[in-house]
Amino acid sequence: MPAQTATTSTFQAEVLQNELPVLVDFWAPWCPPCRVVGPILDQIAQEQAGNLKIVKVNVDENPELAQRYVVSSIPAFRIFNNGDVVGSFVGAMPKDAFEDRLAPYIAR
Template sequence: MSTRDVTTQTFQSDVLEASKPVVVDFWAAWCGPCRMVSPILDQIADEHGDKLEVVKVNVDENPQLAAQYQITSIPALKVFQGGEVVQSIIGAKPKAALEADLAAFIG
């Protein structure tokens, strides 16, 4: 169960109405650090998919979502629970650091 893409049209149902926490990766194809984080997020999704979901939002294709959630630098990870942002993680990090940041949701 790796990551999947979410768009403005599917954000409400896929993220805001999700039954478990959702990590949203705001990224862009031209962003080097985004490409470094992507396989790490795939691993976290595969290993912890029973506890949380990991989805991706391309900021170039969904600028209104990026603006709505005040994304000013990427990669930006936002953890949603119950339709609200409960945690923000900015920048590329190694897997251990990301897992530590997400420990409250995957622990």
């Protein structure tokens, strides 16, 4: 299953109340690096189904979420566990770098 989309109205259920660790990708369609990481995140979402959830938030359509989580440049990533931000990083990177960043948070 590819990364899912969350909006202001679904963020609580999709991210904050999720039992799995959740990687939130704050992105926009006009952002070339964001488009580059999209397929990488979809692949990780499929490989880690049941261990990690990946959710995409379009910052143009959900500016209040970007503001709440202090997103000043994109792509920006926040890792949530039990409703709290437990990790954060910014910028496009190859798949192995994402996996290295996510490894400490993935449910096993």
